[in-house]
Amino acid sequence: MENAALLNAIIKNAIDGIITISDRGIIESINPAGCNLFGYQPEEVIGENISILMPAPYKAEHDGYLDRYQRTGEAHIIGTGREVIGLKKNGDKFPFRLAVSEVQYSGRKIYTGFIHDLSRQKEAEEQLKEYAAHLEEQVEERTQSLTETVHALQQAKEEVSLSLEKEKELGQLKSRFVSMASHEFRTPLSAIQLSASLIDKYSQPFENDHIGKHVVKIKNAVGNLTTILNDFLSLEKLEAGKVEPSFTSFDLVKFSEEITEEMQMMAKQNQNIIYQHTGIQSIINLDQNLLKNIIINLVANAIKYSGENTFIEFNTEIGDNICILTVKDDGIGIPENDQKHLFEAFFRAHNIGNIPGTGLGLNIVARYTMLMNGKINFKSNVNQGTLFTLSFPI
Template sequence: MARAKILIVEDEIITAQAIAGQLKRLGYDVVDIANSGTAALAKVAQTCPDLVLMDIVLKHRDMDGIEAAEQIRNQFKIPVIYLTAHSEAATLARAKVTEPFGYIVKPFNQRDLGITIEIALYKHQTQQQLIEREEFLSTILDSTHDAVVATDATGGITYMNPIAQTITGWSSTEAMDKPVTEVVQIFDEATNTVVENPVIRLLRGEPVPNQGHNRLLIARDGTKTPIVDHVSLMRPNDDDIKGAVLVVCNISERRQAQALELERVKLATEVAERQKAEAEIRKALTTEQELSELKSRVVAMISHEYRTPLAVILTSTELLKRYSTQLSQEKQQTYLDRIQMGVKQMAQLVEEVLTFNKAQAGELQFNPEPLNMEDFCLQLVDEQRLMVGDRYTLTYNPQLSSGEAELDKQMLRHIVTNLLSNAIKYSAKGTTVSLSLRREDDTLIIQVQDQGIGIPESEQPRLFSPFFRASNVSTIAGTGMGLSIVKNCVDLHQGQIAIASEVGKGTTVTVTLPVNAKPSSGDATH
């Protein structure tokens, strides 16, 4: 991990040198020392530090530390920690306005300095990730074809995407903080009466029934648009309600198509045929609703899972773009490696989604071929080692008298890669993840073991259900598709999978496959 670079702004040279010594002993790089606000701004632009230690009172009165810190925050977005011998209320009040990341009163010891710096660096990193995630999510919401409206816990509007602004006739600026009932007005088409806004009902804790397609949204200018809507609560901590999200789909084109079809059926068929067609339509609408819900879950999953690799790619490309001439060859290669890693992670997610879709549709092709299992699994372990670097220890223990087997290569890759990535994802850094491989008669046994968070026993029977994630995963990223894919691949090999896990101690997954797998029922597809 790169050492944090720190700029010291202190007009007492002896004090500045003493602080520099403490920082070096703590393992930080001191990029320079400035004795005035103007000098500090120039050195920040020149050295691009990760953090600035700023003395509030500077003898060179071109600007004091607080003024300099404010300009550093506005221009460079770099965190600042104040160092001062003054703790007067007025000084503190001025300092707070600049949103510092720490405040240390002289004299201080090395330990306090280190703790304050680490907290500031972590807080800054977290804030930057949050900003990047919000920008990414906003881009996704702005690109969707459905209207999306978010509210606070009282029903006041906090966000509208462009489609929502178009369909309601309200700009985002005009609608901000206004009651959702004023901006999003919904009528029952059959009775021509106002429908209570589903957001308000949900925020009151009442169930929101499915109203079908007999609803109209009345825009600001009176334009009526047939819609279907879906509302859900925002619960960041699964307890406190922070607001609600209303998704509105314009079904004008669908309505027109349905009307034409119904007219054709009415003119061309008898009553019995018409009833049959209506039944099929109802079934189709149910399927559409299920697909809509699945779409929402997939969009939410992709928006969540793409944030981290996209943030890494965006940050690395921005740094290379801005500071390529100032970065060493080694540093440039590090950023290029990060970009490549992010692209691989995104490609892996796309591959996982495509495989999951084929598995759910029963379209996975089963094509067994001769494989050297020892070499094949070693390649997969090496790929994971390249991705995790030195953050984890990956061990590989093949115990095979013969490594030859006839299995589906692509499915086997899904099985081993998903199990290894899951073991790594849910384990603490510095722990060991092991893959063992052995053969018993005509059976191949693949076992992946970790020292991670484990899985609650009551939830283990649901692990292979699509999109299911255990309740103790907290904020660990994941799609809930991996084990479902693994189970499909194992079943197509006519194999078995077993999971033994204990919360806080780790998980062991054992996959048993026939050495010479054959397609079931004589068919190459499943």
């Protein structure tokens, strides 16, 4: 009895449809999933011929399978690849995969069919065909839309920068902008990033270079927008006093080597990040998250503002009661007239051209450094590079 109850519960709660028919093709039972698939109540199909659930020519084919099964004893297990079309009560047709097997029950043979709905799979296949046919056009449209969004966001940032006359107004405007950016940009950016990844995945069988090129454009544009949003969110947290350093002991050398490896993947062609540590001591007590953000910002700037085939030097040193960190590049440098404004929010040097950015990175670096009681200094010459030096008491 327990086994029968268990079997009945499994059949009743199965995701796929399960149906039993007699050796004459008469439906003897159908589970709830099967009823939902075909749109019938159990009493409407039990006692009817299986043909009620199949349109032509699948009815004739199924009758042939059943007849051969009775004559030869060889089952036609449709689940191994045979697909058929089902007929719903309302006349709609839908594809499904059917596996049929013989069951000995109460001294007679009955046949059990397992029905797996293929509607969603077929819809997905059809959509994929449509995506492939119109993929390049969609990518162009999305790229154009994303470019306009980047331009609009850049204009919004510039307008905010120009309108900030007082500290109180600055906080209010940034709060409103960050709130808007979080809700209005993050969700569509995530959707665009996911769509780009899916397009890249679905387009692989077609080996179309144009598709790959535009997918890269989308991902790069999304990356730029995400960086802008992250900068604004970090600044807002700092302004609101929500950033509190959490000092822990950790291995600075291992920590720095991991960041160097991570940033090397972002470097331009033949750009090399060289990391070196001075001193026998490697354990320090600082906030790992804040320090990582500082290093990533400085190294990312070195990558961004330096050309290909260049070296970026990243050094750490632990001495008596002090930890020194330096990042040096051979990039475009900072004009002398701009250097006094370098750590101001939204400020960007006049020689950066079309290189993307928010003008917030170094402001965040300076403030994170101060939160850990550190100091930051720099030396820079146009077209000769920049050296940042940070020192932390330990």
